[in-house]
Amino acid sequence: MDVVYxxxxxxxxxxxxxMVPGYFSRMDENGAYSNGSGCGNDTASERAMVRKYIVDSVxxxxxxxxxDGFRFDLVGLIDTQTVNEIVEEVHKDHPDVIFYGEGWTMDxxxxxDGVTLATQVNSQETPxxxxxxxxxxxxxxxxxxxxxxxxxxxAEGLEETIEQCFMGLTDWCTTPAQTVNYASCHDNxxxxxxxxxxxxxxxxxxxIRMNNLAAAVYLTSEGIPFMQAGEEMLRSKLxxxxxxxxxxxxSPDSVNSLKWDTLEEEEYRKVYEYYKxxxxxxxxxxxxxxxxxxxxxxxxxxxxxxxxxxxAFSVNGGVNGETSDxxxxxxxxxxxxxxxxxxxxxxxxxxxxxxxGTEVLATITDGKATVDPISALVLVKAGDxxxxxxxxxxxxxxxxx
Numbered sequence: 001m002d003v004v005y006x007x008x009x010x011x012x013x014x015x016x017x018x019m020v021p022g023y024f025s026r027m028d029e030n031g032a033y034s035n036g037s038g039c040g041n042d043t044a045s046e047r048a049m050v051r052k053y054i055v056d057s058v059x060x061x062x063x064x065x066x067x068d069g070f071r072f073d074l075v076g077l078i079d080t081q082t083v084n085e086i087v088e089e090v091h092k093d094h095p096d097v098i099f100y101g102e103g104w105t106m107d108x109x110x111x112x113d114g115v116t117l118a119t120q121v122n123s124q125e126t127p128x129x130x131x132x133x134x135x136x137x138x139x140x141x142x143x144x145x146x147x148x149x150x151x152x153x154x155a156e157g158l159e160e161t162i163e164q165c166f167m168g169l170t171d172w173c174t175t176p177a178q179t180v181n182y183a184s185c186h187d188n189x190x191x192x193x194x195x196x197x198x199x200x201x202x203x204x205x206x207x208i209r210m211n212n213l214a215a216a217v218y219l220t221s222e223g224i225p226f227m228q229a230g231e232e233m234l235r236s237k238l239x240x241x242x243x244x245x246x247x248x249x250x251s252p253d254s255v256n257s258l259k260w261d262t263l264e265e266e267e268y269r270k271v272y273e274y275y276k277x278x279x280x281x282x283x284x285x286x287x288x289x290x291x292x293x294x295x296x297x298x299x300x301x302x303x304x305x306x307x308x309x310x311x312a313f314s315v316n317g318g319v320n321g322e323t324s325d326x327x328x329x330x331x332x333x334x335x336x337x338x339x340x341x342x343x344x345x346x347x348x349x350x351x352x353x354x355x356x357g358t359e360v361l362a363t364i365t366d367g368k369a370t371v372d373p374i375s376a377l378v379l380v381k382a383g384d385x386x387x388x389x390x391x392x393x394x395x396x397x398x399x400x401x
Contacts, residue, residue, distance in 0.1 A: 072101030
């Protein structure tokens, strides 16, 4: 459930501020509300009774309504003590409930000294809480604040950033358990609309390949994968005039609804099946779901000496319950095929530019892999695919992670 504690609709009319004027909100000495949220007011979570209200209400949602996950809107405006108390209280009776949110750094007027806010850069202060990674989001498709290109759509020089994101260890994140990897969410343009706005000269087929490559990156990266509903069926938000809607909270169903009938068309159905295959592959391979930095550093190795813009990773087998002897993942955003030298072994292909899943698509025995333009190639050492009877166990492990 999405919870919005960082602001209210009208601070002056909010019931708690009516009962105890000014207590619930951050205000300056002149009575002006702090507006880091951009919504007219910021919640003073650092005050004892405000904190109690937030902790008690989240616990109530979990106890009475069995909510099993909470996404905190603009959690960077909430203090770390409040966030930690929420996690602690809820996990006493519901240890599997997940917590994550938007840890952006915003300018807000705190009412006390020594308060630390739950932002990305302070992630070590809230070990049980995860944060959206705008690092991988903007690296994959370009910044949400402009029309620049991203890794999948033709931007160059992003190899190091993609490597850090794949390992779940960006400049602000010290553990993959706290990074939520994604390419699109309800805010801003949908993935396909964002690609269309920046990759102006790309064909429809190329844009779909860009979309799928982005999905292949974040759905195989260490950390927590997240996707916008409908991204797997090329969701677009078109206004009546034909322009893209990037802030559709007040738009009608004609803009926001999922267009289920598109799945009757092969173009959309193939993307849908591709996403299903990526998710199934992730669930089948525990080495893609490591939960601490040390395991990642010891078992995930970026490959050197590759063509410009291409990134690749060698992942050890046997770690975290991984049943294979190793994986090799290659991401090629270039408009041309690239030949990559593989470690010595026989390799089975499970993901390419057209298909993904837990069935072998091809076998490579000559030590050379040709990666199609704007595509991923994911390989497993031959003969080491997880047994079908273990897929349910792997799925449960993925959910727990």
